[in-house]
Amino acid sequence: MRWLAKLIYIKIWGWKIVGNTNFSQDTIKKAIIIGAPHTSNLDFIVALFIRKITRVKTNFIGKKDLFVWPLGLYFKAVGGVPIDRTSSQNKVEAIAKLFKDKKEFRLSLSPEGTRKKVEKWKTGFYYIAKEANVPIIMFTFDFKNKLNTISEPFYPTNDIEADFKKIRDFYKGIVGRNSKFS
Numbered sequence: 001m002r003w004l005a006k007l008i009y010i011k012i013w014g015w016k017i018v019g020n021t022n023f024s025q026d027t028i029k030k031a032i033i034i035g036a037p038h039t040s041n042l043d044f045i046v047a048l049f050i051r052k053i054t055r056v057k058t059n060f061i062g063k064k065d066l067f068v069w070p071l072g073l074y075f076k077a078v079g080g081v082p083i084d085r086t087s088s089q090n091k092v093e094a095i096a097k098l099f100k101d102k103k104e105f106r107l108s109l110s111p112e113g114t115r116k117k118v119e120k121w122k123t124g125f126y127y128i129a130k131e132a133n134v135p136i137i138m139f140t141f142d143f144k145n146k147l148n149t150i151s152e153p154f155y156p157t158n159d160i161e162a163d164f165k166k167i168r169d170f171y172k173g174i175v176g177r178n179s180k181f182s
Helices: 002-012 042-054 071-077 091-101 124-132 160-171
Strands: 016-019 030-036 060-063 080-083 105-109 136-140 147-150
Touching: 002 042, 016 042, 030 124, 042 147, 060 105, 071 080, 080 091, 091 105, 091 124, 105 124, 124 136, 124 160, 136 160
Parallel strands: 016 147, 030 105, 030 136, 060 080
Antiparallel strands: 136 147
């Protein structure tokens, strides 16, 4: 099925993957993977193609209500993990625990936390990476250039301002599908 994914993604849609395309199942077993700008439901489809083409198994989290039959079966099959989003839960600790409990876990997240325009990104992904002691890998949804750029992994430091500058610089000039939200 990889050949079909490549045919659709590269030949029909005209997309390209550049950057750190060499990380595989053997090199980085655990990581936070952030994709931005997240402006459309189509981003999920593009990410599934990237996952198939690069052969990197990734996971995502969703509210447990999404994981009911019949869609729940599909979401779990493509790496979905249900979480309890009640306010009494410390989500950072609960998600970091998933990393500790699993031998292999690459969690894909949207740093915006939504598909709408935001002035400031959420910081949960950063604190999850620190708590779980896993690297952050960034990738772009650049619909203007039909390009997904994947960064080298980096571990968050104790300087959140410098780390977020590095992260924001990676995404500078990237235009999502819905450009008014980019």
